[in-house]
Amino acid sequence: MLRFENVSKSYGSRSVLLDCTGRFAPGAYALRGPNGIGKSTLLRVLAGVDEADGGDIVIDGQSLRAQPAAAKSRLSYAPDECPVYPFVTGRELLAFVAWAKRCAIPDKVTRIVERFGLARHLDTRCGAMSLGTQKKLMLAAAWIGEPAVLLLDEPSNGLDADARAVLIDLLAAQRATSVVFMSTHDKAFADAIGAAVVEFETLTNS
Amino acid sequence: METAIASPLLRLRLRWYAVSTARLLLRRWQAIALATGVLASANASAFGNLDTFARPLLTLLAPGHGAAWRIGYLLALLLLAAAWAAMQREQIAGGPFMAFAGSLPFTPRQRRNADLAVLLLADSPLLLVAASALGLTAGRGAPAAHAVLLCDVALLALVAQRAVLERRHGAWPGVMAGALLAGACFGTRLALAANVLVGAAAVLALVLAPRPRAQRRAWRPRAQRARPLALGGRHGAALQVSVAILVRERRGELLAKSLSATAIVAAAIGLATLFERDTRSFPTVLLAAGCVALAFSGLFRGLHLAHRASMGYAGALPLPARWWRPFDLVVVLAAALPFLAALAAYAWAIGAAPPARVAAALVSNGALLCALRTPQLISDRHAVVLATLVAGCWTAATIACLL
Numbered sequence: 001m002l003r004f005e006n007v008s009k010s011y012g013s014r015s016v017l018l019d020c021t022g023r024f025a026p027g028a029y030a031l032r033g034p035n036g037i038g039k040s041t042l043l044r045v046l047a048g049v050d051e052a053d054g055g056d057i058v059i060d061g062q063s064l065r066a067q068p069a070a071a072k073s074r075l076s077y078a079p080d081e082c083p084v085y086p087f088v089t090g091r092e093l094l095a096f097v098a099w100a101k102r103c104a105i106p107d108k109v110t111r112i113v114e115r116f117g118l119a120r121h122l123d124t125r126c127g128a129m130s131l132g133t134q135k136k137l138m139l140a141a142a143w144i145g146e147p148a149v150l151l152l153d154e155p156s157n158g159l160d161a162d163a164r165a166v167l168i169d170l171l172a173a174q175r176a177t178s179v180v181f182m183s184t185h186d187k188a189f190a191d192a193i194g195a196a197v198v199e200f201e202t203l204t205n206s
Numbered sequence: 207m208e209t210a211i212a213s214p215l216l217r218l219r220l221r222w223y224a225v226s227t228a229r230l231l232l233r234r235w236q237a238i239a240l241a242t243g244v245l246a247s248a249n250a251s252a253f254g255n256l257d258t259f260a261r262p263l264l265t266l267l268a269p270g271h272g273a274a275w276r277i278g279y280l281l282a283l284l285l286l287a288a289a290w291a292a293m294q295r296e297q298i299a300g301g302p303f304m305a306f307a308g309s310l311p312f313t314p315r316q317r318r319n320a321d322l323a324v325l326l327l328a329d330s331p332l333l334l335v336a337a338s339a340l341g342l343t344a345g346r347g348a349p350a351a352h353a354v355l356l357c358d359v360a361l362l363a364l365v366a367q368r369a370v371l372e373r374r375h376g377a378w379p380g381v382m383a384g385a386l387l388a389g390a391c392f393g394t395r396l397a398l399a400a401n402v403l404v405g406a407a408a409v410l411a412l413v414l415a416p417r418p419r420a421q422r423r424a425w426r427p428r429a430q431r432a433r434p435l436a437l438g439g440r441h442g443a444a445l446q447v448s449v450a451i452l453v454r455e456r457r458g459e460l461l462a463k464s465l466s467a468t469a470i471v472a473a474a475i476g477l478a479t480l481f482e483r484d485t486r487s488f489p490t491v492l493l494a495a496g497c498v499a500l501a502f503s504g505l506f507r508g509l510h511l512a513h514r515a516s517m518g519y520a521g522a523l524p525l526p527a528r529w530w531r532p533f534d535l536v537v538v539l540a541a542a543l544p545f546l547a548a549l550a551a552y553a554w555a556i557g558a559a560p561p562a563r564v565a566a567a568l569v570s571n572g573a574l575l576c577a578l579r580t581p582q583l584i585s586d587r588h589a590v591v592l593a594t595l596v597a598g599c600w601t602a603a604t605i606a607c608l609l
Contacts, residue, residue, distance in 0.1 A: 047522035072524035083518030087446060087454040092446050099443035100523035125454070138519070151522075 001026055001177040002046070002149045005054035009038075012047050016041045017160035020055070020203045028175035031183040033200030036193040039183035040080060042203070043151045046181070047077035060148035071078055076142035080136035080153040086127025090118065090137045093126060094144065101145035112140045115166045139167060150174065152182035156189040168192045216320045223324050224567055226297040236567050237590050241419050257336045263339035263359060267352050269393070277389030280359065280456050284381060287363035288370045289465050290332060291325065293458030295371060298328050322412065325367060336360045343487065351392075354401040358388050363410035368412070377411065384408060439534070448533040451512045452541065460541060467498045467545040475552055486560040495549045495571040496601035502542035503578035503593055509534045510583050535576055546571050570604045 001167045002024040005020045009017040016038040023108055031039050040102045041088050048059055048064050048071065051101035057064040094113075113119055116136040121129060129137065142150055155171075156164055171193045184190050190197065241258075266279055291298060298321070326333070336356065342352050346563075357464040362384050369377035375520070384404040391400035450461050474494030478487040513530045553559055559567070576598060581592035 044518075049518055049521035069524040069526070073523060077519070077522035079519060081328050081518075083516060084520070085450065085455075085512060087450050088447060088510075092443065092450065095443035096447060097523060099441065100520075100525050100529075102524075199513065 001060050002181060003056075003058040004046060005056050007042070007045060007057060008053045009041055011049065014140050017045065017052075018204055022198070023039075023205050024179045024181060025180055026170060026175065026177055027181070028180040028190075028193045028195035029192075029198050031181065031194040031198050031200060032118060032185070033096055034185075037200050041151050041170075042200075043077070043153050043181075043183060044197065046149075047075060047151050048072050049079075065074055073145060074147060075149040075151060076145065076147035077151045078135075078138040078142045078153065078155060080157060082126060082131075082138060084126050084138075087125055089125055090122040090129070093137060094122075094141055097141045097144045103145050106146075109143050112143055112166075112170065116140060116163050116178060117180055124176055132160060132163070135159060143170075149179045149181065152180065154184055154186075156184060156186045164189065171195075173182075215316065216323055219304075219320050219324050220327060223297050223300050223327055224571065226301065227328070237594075240591060240594060243468075256342060259335055260342050263335060263356055264342065266359065267343070267348065267355070273390045273392065276392050278536075280362075280385040280389050281382065283359060284363055284366045286465055286469075287329075287332065288366045289458065289462045290368035291328065293371045293462045294328050295458060298324050298371060300324070321368070321371070322364075322457045325364065325371070329367070332363075333360075349398075351397040351401055354398060354405060358384065358401050358404045358408065361405055361412065362388075365408050365411045367373070377385055377590075380407070380411065384543060384572055389422045413466060442527070445533050445536065448509060448530060448537040451509050452537055455512060456505065456508045459505065462506060463501050463541070464545075466501045467542070470494050470497045470501065471545055471548055471552075474549060478556065479556070483556045483558065487556060488532055488553055488563075489609065491549050491553045491558060491569055492531045492540035492571075492605050492608070495546055495567065495600060496604075497573065497596050498542060498549070499571050499575040499578060500593060500597040502545075503575055503582050503597075504589075505538050505541065506534060507589065509538070535579065538579075539572060542575055543572070545576075559608070567604060567605065567608055570600075570608075574600045574604075 004054040005021050006022040007017055008015070008125070031042070033039055040064060041050065046054045046059075048068055049058075052065075057071070060074040062074060064071040065100075094105055094109065113122070117137070118133065118136050118140060121133050121137075124133075126137065135155075137150070139155060142152070146181060150171075155167060159167060169191065171182075174180055174181065174194075175193065178193070180193070182190075182195070184195075255448075262283065266276065266283070271279075302321075336359070340353060340356050343356060362381055365377060365384075366381045369375065369381065384407060386403045387400050391397045471494060474490050477490050481487055481490070509530070513528075513534075547570055550564050553567070554561055554564045577600065578593050578596060581596050582589050585592060
């Protein structure tokens with residue numbers, strides 16, 4: 001479902017990713033490594049936010065380079081921060097993501113919104129939300145469009161205990177049908193989901 | 207100790223303003239330089255250029271207008287000054303740093319002094335107009351009351367701008383009372399005394415610390431009915447993003463463009479009236495429509511930058527590159543259309559051209575607005591010059607085709 005081969009990425013003269021290779025079947029995977037090694041960069045490149053300098057990325061059988069729209073319609077990405085329009089409301093963001101993926105907002109997302117306690121924040125602008133609320137919104141949006149691959153950057157950061165438990169529940173269920181590929185320093189969180197640990201260095205040496 | 211703390215505050219505030227508006231200020235100065243060049247090439251002397259720059263303020267002193275007109279004009283000038291500050295609110299206010307600096311022990315006076323210094327910097331292009339008007343008034347030996355009135359306009363503008371920046375709506379009645387008094391007493395024996403009084407009151411309003419705000423009653427949200435998550439319309443969600451950028455994030459800029467367009471439309475109608483609605487009226491309307499399109503085309507830049515800023519997330523969505531282009535065009539066209547339509551309707555109403563030509567002019571100016579997106583985005587530094595050249599050539603071609 002998620003395959004990438006010889007993926008490289010440099011910023012100027014600084015090489016961040018060098019020949020990263022990985023192949024992942026449905027399941028949960030916790031990407032680990034020291035700060036600044038390139039985990040977030042790898043997720044951004046796999047999500048198509050940053051273009052790889054070289055290599056191939058395949059999402060659910062669709063090449064991100066050759067068919068970016070088809071590949072992106074099969075993935076969801078929740079960054080660590082909230083780099084979305086600060087002036088759109090939560091409701092507008094969800095509607096926008098559904099429009100981009102040419103689908104309706106599924107009932108499942110409505111239930112996730114309720115479970116996260118997001119409903120009362122949906123008419124608040126993203127820029128005025130707390131970090132935890134922004135995080136919940138990005139995570140709820142990740143379930144729009146039946147994604148085959150979920151790329152989550154530090155998904156448990158900033159969540160309260162209840163939301164963390166809800167997220168564990170959701171991801172543990174999702175891993176049966178999708179690839180949940182996340183970077184996290186939260187070992188207890190990864191264990192609760194049943195995620196296999198992937199050391200960042202193993203991707204560059206394989 | 208006070209100076210030791212305040213001086214770095216002022217330095218940081220001025221630096222933040224310079225950094226955050228460097229390009230914007232450059233473009234304003236470019237516009238002024240371009241206007242000077244155009245005027246100079248029309249055989250206008252340097253003195254004539256000064257007179258042109260000062261015209262918005264010198265018009266206030268022109269005889270032959272009644273008190274109501276003068277008060278209205280004065281209020282319009284103050285509103286323009288307020289809009290000028292409103293569209294730079296974030297840059298003048300000091301950015302996120304001031305949220306942190308709020309926890310530091312600065313006195314209200316230190317803050318207000320820093321605010322005033324940054325505001326004066328932000329007003330520098332406007333101060334050129336005020337200085338030109340004051341210099342010309344003094345040079346022509348006009349009555350002292352006129353010079354004092356010009357100073358009053360500048361001081362009242364600062365008070366109005368502060369009211370906008372500090373969201374103190376209570377200051378507006380004072381500003382309006384000042385405009386009322388100065389406008390009503392113009393040309394009377396009381397003019398000088400009234401102007402001095404207004405000026406002194408404005409200086410006091412600027413110098414004295416405002417009364418602490420009354421505590422607001424806690425706002426209790428009303429229970430809302432649950433709304434569906436999706437927004438209406440096939441492309442409603444995408445269009446909503448472009449609308450939200452203009453209405454929520456770039457409200458000040460949109461307001462300023464609308465005020466500029468209103469002034470352009472008013473000037474065109476005034477000129478056509480001066481021409482007694484003869485054959486010069488239609489070209490005047492076409493030139494004004496070109497200016498309106500040029501003014502609104504500046505909105506493309508803000509929209510584009512906002513979309514670019516969200517690419518860290520939106521880049522992962524299955525959307526074509528620059529998906530926002532048609533939606534931005536629609537919202538900018540929608541914003542400019544009332545003004546373009548007003549000019550077209552006026553041209554049709556006075557019989558300046560047959561309806562088919564008026565309609566063709568409207569279509570041409572809509573197309574011009576769309577065409578101006580490229581020069582506005584192609585270059586950071588030279589956007590004003592490039593867009594002005596395109597608008598000038600396009601309008602000349604439209605005039606050539608339709609006359």
